[in-house]
Amino acid sequence: MKLNLLSSLVLCSITFLASAQQPSDKIKTNTGPLTISPVQHASLVITWNNKTIYVDPTGTAATYKNFKAPDLILITDIHPDHLDPKIIDTLNTSKALFIVPQAVADLLPGVEAEKITVLNNGNEATKLDIKITAIPMYNIPETPDSRHPKGRGNGYILNIGGKNIYISGDTGDTKEMRALKNIDVAFVCMNLPYTMDINHAASGVLAFKPAIIYPYHHKGQDIKAFKKLVNDKNPKIEVRLRNWYPN
Numbered sequence: 001m002k003l004n005l006l007s008s009l010v011l012c013s014i015t016f017l018a019s020a021q022q023p024s025d026k027i028k029t030n031t032g033p034l035t036i037s038p039v040q041h042a043s044l045v046i047t048w049n050n051k052t053i054y055v056d057p058t059g060t061a062a063t064y065k066n067f068k069a070p071d072l073i074l075i076t077d078i079h080p081d082h083l084d085p086k087i088i089d090t091l092n093t094s095k096a097l098f099i100v101p102q103a104v105a106d107l108l109p110g111v112e113a114e115k116i117t118v119l120n121n122g123n124e125a126t127k128l129d130i131k132i133t134a135i136p137m138y139n140i141p142e143t144p145d146s147r148h149p150k151g152r153g154n155g156y157i158l159n160i161g162g163k164n165i166y167i168s169g170d171t172g173d174t175k176e177m178r179a180l181k182n183i184d185v186a187f188v189c190m191n192l193p194y195t196m197d198i199n200h201a202a203s204g205v206l207a208f209k210p211a212i213i214y215p216y217h218h219k220g221q222d223i224k225a226f227k228k229l230v231n232d233k234n235p236k237i238e239v240r241l242r243n244w245y246p247n
Contacts, residue, residue: 027185029161038242039063042081042217048160051128055167058084070096072128075104076169077153083107097127101154121151131159140172147194173200178207186210189217198222202229212238
């Protein structure tokens, strides 16, 4: 009986840990704190000023049970680790606005058209007091059979309370990323063969010099080595290593 009880307690603890929300980071803005919560792979949640922003939500309803329903959903591209119509159907999106590229809008027939704002590369929109700019994301070199051709997907810059947050999406070390200015927080991908390796990612980060960089979308890559590549040349850039693969 005692053994069975102990086993049950251990199982419950493991289940709780597996489903528990990961630790979040807080960033000061001109209008109160901004909270960043890694979810998994390319998915994250940002909260600010009583608003909840989902970026590339994937997983299951349980993945988001500890978060408030989204006010804003950003989707970068059409691949299933960024666009997951099944999870969108299970979430409470009754008040959510969507910011997406056209290729994603074409795959969201279940979402009311008036809730969707389509941004092409270089376009801007302001929603919920957040200025959103669509940044090109694409593979380098550009080839006819590229997994991520230029113009289909978006990276995003969010201006939130005076802070600029860059979300790379699936990109290579592009001239547009390297030319970014005044980025306070950046989320930059790195995984072969789909995006870029840690060397190209570090080179791009060293070019645009964000104050804080989160390597994400990095399955199979050595992010500690990425951190070293960045900080050996610029120790002022804060590289934050977080758990994007909790299960």
